[in-house]
Amino acid sequence: MSSPQISGQRLGGRRLGGQRLGGQRLWPVHVVLAIGAAAMIAPFFWQLLTSLQSPAQATSVPPDFVPGWRWSNYSEVFTSMPFLRQFLNTVLITVVRVAAQLLFCSMAAYAFARLRFPGRNTIFVLLLAVLMVPSQVYLLPQYQILMHLGLLNTLTGIVLPGLFSAFGTFMLRQFFLSLPLDVEEAARLDGAGPVRIFWSVMLPLARPGLISLGVLTVLWSWNDLLWPLVVANDANQMPLSVGLATLQGEHSTDYPVLMAGSLLASLPMILLFIMAQRRITEGIAFTGSK
């Protein structure tokens, strides 16, 4: 807005033909980005290729770049680990964690952002301390709590600590603080109480923030390894991340099956990302801007 009128050239990059401000062509940019991108996805191609080969093909020297179309590797994943069960476990764990975090964090975040009560800032700072502490510090006591509750080796146990998030509260509080006050004030003048305002005015306004947090929580929950590894021993109570670790323990040299399993386990998040790319990148950019 405040810039001088070079308007004709300002959006030069949008013009077809690769012309840009200053007349530089864009193809060197494409070359560098494409080489980088190739390096980024090469491991996925190798994974896919190996997952369709026989063990003999996969271990041939020099490597065989022809896929063997051996789909049985994939069916073997389902027989050598309770893949379906673990997939459903992962979905369940993720859904419950996301729902709980969205509810608890948004409620608390709204209160911390907009309601006034004694001790508010002290409590908030105390919760922020959790963000600074590495997970190793609370891991063992969390494990003990589950043991006392008899929840080791259960999905409930895996889910429990992740229902609450200091990070999510912090993030949503920032979001609520950035919302204009006037809508809320208008609702208050109409006689709406804090709960009404929160539920029917603020939550809808906070939708982008909620979606960002939800997406980040999905990603974290789906990929989380250390906690479920510690809690779950029974293959039927494991999420996929731990299932893969055990699969690797048992089939440590059967790379085609391992590749098929790892691809299947990552696939849902990859698809989710492709579908919700904008939300995810926005969510991450939002956390980056505090």
Next chain:
Amino acid sequence: MALAKAPSAPAAVPAAAATGPRRRLGVRVGEQNGHPREWIWGYLMILPLVAGLACFYLWPIAQSCYYSFTTWGVFGGQQWVGLANYRAFLSDPQLPKAAWNTVLYSLLMLLAIPFSIVLAALLNQLRGRHVGLYRTLYFLPVVSMPAAVAMVWRWLYNGDYGLINYLLSLVGVHGPHWVSDPRFTVYAMAVVGIWSSLGYNMIIFSAGLKGIPRHYYEAAELDGAGRVRQFFSITLPLLSPSIFFVSVLTVIGGLQMFDTVLMMLGRANPALAGSKTIAYLFYEDVFLDNRQGMGCAIAVVLMAVLLVLTAVQFRLQKKWVHYE
């Protein structure tokens, strides 16, 4: 921060004027601490979260600190041993190697930052569909399950049949056994770490770059500054808040590195002894070797190191981070 913007915002909305200046800032004059009814709702709304965080995070943190001064009996029960765990940890023959591995890994991870800045800057030159495509490709490793990623790389690194050594052999290099030779494991893991974090960093930097006002570049161009000069005297300084954020996150994540050691090397790996990280020592002590007190001492030391490092980084940021 956000509140500071409020006075100008309602001015544009006539309806807001009706509410009067008394309430504009959300700080209602004369009732600084809110109405007792507001208190009750406030407490009720934070209750579930505060209770959960207190039970599963705050109390456990306190407990771990206590445990770090105790030793555990076979049948449970803790005995106070003072600083014995800390002394044992500091004189643990595994410590120097593990500390070095952890620090080396974190430093190597920082290399991802210049790469991702350059990539983000290049990506920001483009418009339209290509941007989404590149972003997706670079971001795929970030969304892939780390356990799965580690398995794939373990295979890529395979000394005999791996793709990497095959490619090296094409240029006449005889590649080592990357994941079973302790001389190479940390570097091999760092490559995986960098590969997995590039896409994430790029998004942060990309957002940071978009926040740099265009007219700075236009002014620089009028002054005859070239692209490279512009990059170093405009882009980098104005991107420094993002660089700061990413480097703090990188260091915090790097010092806690665990997943890759477990999944890419594995417990049966002969190279494991020389490739352990601090977080791996913690895992081993607490969950494999029944030395819970010692493990908690490691966790507490790790926490202290992280807090000090973060504080130092925040102190240093005044020297190089420019906030507009």
